[in-house]
Amino acid sequence: MRGRARNAVAVATMVVLATGNAAVAFADDLSAKEIYERAAPATVHIIGTMGSGTGFIYDADKGLILTNAHVVLDEPSLRVGVEDRAPVAARVLGIDPCEDLAVLTFSNPQPDLKALKFADSKKVSFADNVTALGYPESIEAQGSQKPVFTTGAVQNPDVKDTTPDPDLPRYPETIQHSATINPGNSGGPLLNGKAEVVGINTLSLTGGGVQGQYYAISSDHVRPLLDQLAAGDVKNDPGWQLMSVQNPALADQFVEEDASKVAATQKQFKDKDGMVVIYSRTNSPAYKAKLYPGDVITGLKDTPVTSYADVCDVLQSAAPGETLPVTGEYAPLTANGKDAKAGEAWTTDLVMDKGK
Structure with missing residues (x-):
């Protein structure tokens, strides 16, 4: 993951039961060195x-790269480094922030690419060996480096509907494991003992006594989505960045002069929830709906929204081009600029793009 509101690996408090079993080495598993040698050339920075x-190449002929949406969302320019090669320009083909997935490609064809194969994540079992590859933030962004690998065991092979934080989407199918991932590892592969991809590393959950719990989006959930993303689909992206009104880091998203307004806004919402607009992309559906930084959204399509998962539930059920009523409440962050009083309700229409 990355900076701003989308830190490189999500940090949250969550209690998930782990097996505590030690990793089991199977006779047909490759050694850690063999897994790394096979996977590193296809794992990209x-x-x-x-x-x-982090991302990884899954189609060498077409130069297709899979990563998390939050790694690349709204980046004005991207470069991709493959092992010791100098980073080269890349572009997003398709993206879905509610699935937290994106497909990229190189701006110019690259020779001698290697790709990773997907495995069936439903075949992953408790205590299986797994390996995570990625580029943690400690690696210099400008240098050509090799990916870092960590090993661990599967703690739960099938975690349903993970909702780790109000500012993150719902993850329908994930694998919980103990192979350490750090900020910067998001989008990298989780590999089985045959160096095949069983998951896309996305979450690191810590805090409240929770340590060493890492989550990867299951490969079986990802694979049916790849063709449309590679074909250029942009889904569930109104062009905004949202953050929970009670997030302690909310003030960091605004200029220092607005600190008192942020505190007043959070006090206004101390007994209720909402999602604050951090920005809206120029000419996006959110921008055209006049949703601006500081606006607090409380409802979408007549549905209360208290988290980004709630927002995604509505977006994912909407038809392309559908008009979605948005409701909110004026808060100190924006009330003065709109000649309104804090606490007053507002409404607007969000007209979703029709897609490709």
Whole structure:
């Protein structure tokens, strides 16, 4: 993951039961060195202007790269480094922030690419060996480096509907494991003992006594989505960045002069929830709906929204081009600029793009 509101690996408090079993080595598993030698040439460093992350090549002929959406969302320019090669320009083909997935390609064809194969994540079992590859933020973004690998065991092979944080989407199918991932590892592969991809590393959950729990989006959930993303689909992206009104880091998203307004806004919402607009992309559906930084959204399509998962539930059920009523409440962050009083309700229409 990356900087701003989308830190490189999500940090949250969550209690998930783990097996505590030690990793089991199977006779047909490759050694850690063999897994690394097979996977490293296809694991890429994704470098943006606002942060960096990881991805991996899954189609060498077409130069297709899979990563998390939050790694590349709204990056004005991207470069991709493959092992010791100098980073080269890349572009997003398709993206879905609610699935937290994106497909990239190189701006110019690259020779001698290697790709990773997907495996069936439903075949992953408790205590299986797994390996995570990625480029943690400690690696210099400008240098050509090899990916870092960590090993661990599967703690739960089938975690349903993971909702780790109000500012993140719902993850329908994930694998919980103990192979350490750090900021910058998001979008990298989680590999089985045959160096095949069983998941896309996305979350690191810590805090409240929770340590060493890492989550990867299951490969079986990802694979049916790849063709449309590679074909250029942009889904569930109104062109905004949202953050929970009660997030302690909310003030960091605004200029220092607005600190008192942020505090007043959070006090106004101390007994209720909402999502604050951090920015809206120029000419996006959110921008055309006049949703601006500081606006607090409380409802979408007549549905209360208290988290980004709630927002995604509505977006994913909407038809292309559908008009979605948005409701909110004026808060100190924006009330004065709109000649309104804090606490007053407002409404607007969000007209979703029709897609490709």
